[in-house]
Amino acid sequence: MRQALANWTTPGPVPAMDDATFGRWVDLLERRTGVVVPPGRKAFLVAALRTRMREAGKSSFEAYFDEILDGPRGAIEWATLVDRLTVHQTHFFRHPPSLDLVARDWLPAYRAGQSDAPIHAWSIGCATGEEAFTLAMVLDRAMAAGGRGYYGITATDISAAALAVGRGATYPVAKLDEIPLSYREAYCAPAGEVFAEDGGVRAPRGFEEADSFTIAEPLRKRVGFVQFNLLDVARAPLKRLDLIYCQNVLIYFARERRAGLLQAIADLLKPGGLLVLGAGEVLGFNHPQLTRLGGPQTLAFRRNA
Numbered sequence: 371m372r373q374a375l376a377n378w379t380t381p382g383p384v385p386a387m388d389d390a391t392f393g394r395w396v397d398l399l400e401r402r403t404g405v406v407v408p409p410g411r412k413a414f415l416v417a418a419l420r421t422r423m424r425e426a427g428k429s430s431f432e433a434y435f436d437e438i439l440d441g442p443r444g445a446i447e448w449a450t451l452v453d454r455l456t457v458h459q460t461h462f463f464r465h466p467p468s469l470d471l472v473a474r475d476w477l478p479a480y481r482a483g484q485s486d487a488p489i490h491a492w493s494i495g496c497a498t499g500e501e502a503f504t505l506a507m508v509l510d511r512a513m514a515a516g517g518r519g520y521y522g523i524t525a526t527d528i529s530a531a532a533l534a535v536g537r538g539a540t541y542p543v544a545k546l547d548e549i550p551l552s553y554r555e556a557y558c559a560p561a562g563e564v565f566a567e568d569g570g571v572r573a574p575r576g577f578e579e580a581d582s583f584t585i586a587e588p589l590r591k592r593v594g595f596v597q598f599n600l601l602d603v604a605r606a607p608l609k610r611l612d613l614i615y616c617q618n619v620l621i622y623f624a625r626e627r628r629a630g631l632l633q634a635i636a637d638l639l640k641p642g643g644l645l646v647l648g649a650g651e652v653l654g655f656n657h658p659q660l661t662r663l664g665g666p667q668t669l670a671f672r673r674n675a
């Protein structure tokens with residue numbers, strides 16, 4: 371009886387995962403997110419599942435798998451789990467050559483003759499928002515240099531937890547180093563509280579005192595975070611985009627899926643619009659309406675006029 375109660379209150383250790391069970395989880399993840407977990411990443415998948423199962427009080431991979439498939443309750447659990455099973459590693463200004471391409475090689479020519487037309491950009495697989503805010507900083511500065519003009523960025527990801535961080539727009543101060551100084555000064559502000567001399571708390575006076583920083587309000591207003599599964603791109607509510615930025619997402623997808631998704635993504639671009647992928651992320655992609663722009667350090671395509 372005591373043993374039964376103990377099992378009920380705290381789950382026993384989660385056993386090892388056999389190959390058949392691993393295959394079922396890999397298949398589910400691929401079907402629902404597009405993300406492929408190769409055999410070499412089994413340890414990552416098992417560790418992430420174990421952590422979540424411990425939190426949820428589950429001790430069998432098989433029973434937990436069946437629960438995930440079980441109606442609305444399973445859907446709620448899946449929303450938490452998907453965040454644990456996807457990789458959210460990201461940085462501000464992650465790939466400077468791609469950003470230079472946007473600001474120098476594409477934007478000025480694209481805006482010539484229509485300098486006050488708004489620019490709508492899409493950051494696909496934006497994780498915790500660093501990519502979207504980087505684009506906002508780069509577009510803000512480049513557009514100010516070329517006259518006036520409105521821009522907006524839709525930032526999407528499958529992970530609700532990652533999007534919540536982006537909406538908060540507050541990051542550990544260690545991440546400031548990722549942002550070039552002039553952008554930092556223009557678009558970031560110290561955040562949080564420090565102990566004041568009188569024993570209370572006050573706002574930090576500078577980055578040196580702060581343990582976090584926030585993105586400036588005018589920029590935050592330009593970025594909207596929305597949960598969206600890239601596998602649904604053919605039904606995307608976005609249309610006629612000027613710039614689509616999709617880096618370090620398709621790399622996790624099966625090769626056979628990438629071409630179809632890219633085709634659907636490219637169809638959402640306006641004539642003259644730019645699609646920026648991660649350099650080396652997609653091999654041999656071509657599309658009759660797209661022309662490669664930029665050198666070997668980047669992988670970007672402009673939609674023909």
Ligand SMILES: C[S@@+](CC[C@H](N)C(=O)[O-])C[C@H]1O[C@@H](n2cnc3c(N)ncnc32)[C@H](O)[C@@H]1O
Pocket residue numbers: 402403404405456457458459460461464494495496497498501526527528529532598599600601616617618619
């Ligand atoms: C490694 S991060 C890349 C972040 C950012 N794009 C960058 O390059 O720094 C990959 C992101 O893709 C997201 N992702 C994975 N599968 C997805 C899907 N089917 N739909 C939308 N986002 C997805 C993950 O949640 C994760 O946040």
